[in-house]
Amino acid sequence: MSTPDHTNSRSDPRWVRITLVTAALGVVGVLIVIPLVDVFVEAFGRGFGAYWRTLTADEDTLAAIRLTMTVAPIAVVTNLIFGIAAAWAISRFRFPGRTLLTALIDLPFSVSPVVAGLIFVLIFGLQGYLGPWLRAHDWRIIFATPGLVLATTFVTFPFVARELIPVMEAIGADEEIAAVSLGASGWQLFRRVTLPNIKWGLVYGLILCNARAMGEFGAVYVVSGHITGRTDTMPLRVEKLFQEYNTPGAFAVASLLASLALVTLAVKTALEWKTRRDLAEAARLRSEGEEP
Amino acid sequence: MNDVNRRVLPGFRLSLGYTLAYLGVLVLVPLVACFLKAATLPFDRFWAAVSTDRAVAAYELTVGASLVSAAINVVVGLLVAWVLVRYEFPMKRVVDSLVDLPFALPTAVAGLVYSSLYVQSGWLGRFLVPLGIQAAYSRLAIVLVLVFVGFPFVVRTLEPVLERIDADVEEAAACLGASRLQTVTRVIFPSLYPALVTGFALSFARALGEYGSVVFVSGNMPFKTEIAPVLIVARLEEFAYAEATAIAVVLLVISFAVLVVVNLLERWSKRVYA
């Protein structure tokens, strides 16, 4: 990052540096580190055995874990396919409304999760537009897994696309045009040229999408109907245990979600370092090419 | 080049068609349905639903707490971004990755832990409560969790801008006789304004819609600590769909307005500062 080439006109006095660093560490400490540590302390406070029993003895908690492991992957995969299609269309072609489309993809980020849940209730709920028809065919969407999947997919909708679009724009179409000129079919083009180039951007988008999908609360809260053992995902289970004054149980489930967050952060950081190294390497190669 | 691409590269119709269909079905149609549902209400009923004292108190709290938390985030975000870009200190890389935790940590977990930290027996509450600071089940609690969820926005918006400030601009200011403080306040900060505004708006927009963490910490007392999303859920649980939708529309309009303002600001700053 910033190289220590500080000349006297750019560096701040030592007391300023120490004060500011201390203040910043204080902010990060109170806001982030203490809460994070507290999750695990509360969860493991009475020993690992108690923690393990709290998690595994409760059939409803296990059901919540299974439900999250079902809903999140579906949402992630559908948004992955969408993200690739959207990034291909937006980064490789010019067409009227392209800027608008790019803006619309970000739309779910500015919709409150509660509202995101509500809009699906309005369509698929008993009193919703499709409610009577669904009921006649005995299909349940709201207060059932499909509703959870829909709401989760909505709130995680932009993640993969918005990571991929800038990556693909930066890479450019030259290699793909070359591949087409060499006779590659559409699928070969994607698998052999595009995919290897975007794979790290894809992983980056995927892990962020997955973290949000597993952790989503507001939207699924509205569509789930809180049927214990049936429609509670892990975050909903945390809330229910909290409301039942089962604090150890709530923190046990929360610790799983917090571990997921830490893994996500670790992968994200590793990918960012890798990208930075690759960029530096590319810049070095370019400059060597220029100065023989 | 564009027309060439469309002739050269495959998949234009397929990818764009799929993108539009998916976006339409999953996002646009449901959002339009929400507005349509609200439009089926006669205007006086709509107005009655969105302007009850309880609803107005909820908007005020939502917008007020979001503004305060975004303002706090501008200050602490600037501090943290500055320190991360400009100084070297132990554990810097760890701190740098931890800044993103609010993006990765489920809001329910944040709410749960914040609710336990600031009660009298909690790690932070045991110091604060004797001082008379009630940071659990209060408006202060709402601001605190909103600061948490919005924290990364300002930092991550500012960092690249701070990194891009050329050394020679600061050196130029020093050569012209500016003291370090003058350089920072007259040269560096003004070039950060657009990023600060963007960071503020992003953090504000995130706070406006936040639900998961707030329900845990606020106590959800109507007129006191009930935010708009909580009110929507309360209305839903009373099966008052129309009223819930009306309030949701108000919330959506505020969010979209923020979105438009952010976009306009970014376009403006790109033009002036290019």
Next chain:
Amino acid sequence: MSITVKQVSKSFGSFRALEHVSLEVAGGSLVALLGPSGSGKTTLLRIIAGLEVPDAGTVLYQDEDVTEAAVKDRNVGFVFQHYALFRHMTVFENVAFGLRVRRWPRKRVKERVGELLRLIQLDGLAGSYPSQLSGGQRQRVALARALAPEPKVLLLDEPFGALDAKVRQDLRQWLRRLHDEIHVTSVFVTHDQEEAFEVADRVVIMNHGHVEQTGTPREIFERPANPFVMDFLGNVNVFHGHVVRGRMKVGSFEVDYPAHPHDEPRPATAFVRSHELELLAKRNGRPSLEGKVVHVSPAGPVVRARVFAADFGVVLNVDVTRDRYAELGLEVGDTVYVAARDVRVYVQDYII
């Protein structure tokens, strides 16, 4: 105000940017620091400005030791290669910056900025932002900004390096005229010898953190102090041979070298500039090399020919006037004889 640099050294990590450099800049003169990249010229300029602190040595403004003085207290005008304009300020505010931080009264700021904008001929653009200006205009604004607080010295780091050739030429002449008007002691860094020779009163040639030669452009061109300067100035043919008993021998070719009358041979290098070689259609008794014309580049004020001398296995670059070119009727494939009007010989151990 004169500038004196005494025995200055500076390292960055293991890289020694400057080693015991000394330099005198007379008050009111315009001096160029010329050298290849990595020669230390920019570091020296930044040390004079106070943007770097030397590891050893002193910098004097007139008689005052400013080595440890902070940049902001030195009252130097510094012009950066990439302008370093404040992007969020208008042209007016950029130029006014140095006056505002010195708390000049508003009215005087307005007058002074107006004066400078007229000087750089941009008074119509006072309200524009830097992003709306061309490269040449930006550099003029940067110069006006540096001059506004009436600096004691003006320092310019590759001031025209980022501009295209035509604008560069104009600005360079403009800088010379400006200096003749205001006479502020000025030092500028460049790697372009044409620029240095055209603009500066004195030129300082630097290489590997050392000063190789200091002098007027004419002195340097006519009497290059050493092989580095000779080579750096370019357009030169190089021959490697040895000196013995007062003669330098390159194959069968010989020139006098009285400074080495000894018996034991020493490796030496002979330099002949392209315009100091002559082309002859036939031998005329003077020592000359036979060669074959392999390339002629006739588009330019002088005609450049490349002649392959088979006996030596070297290609010689020869500049011929257009008249002489017409007289000889030079064509590729012609056999010609190359004679030297002036040869400079440097014995190897003088090469650093």
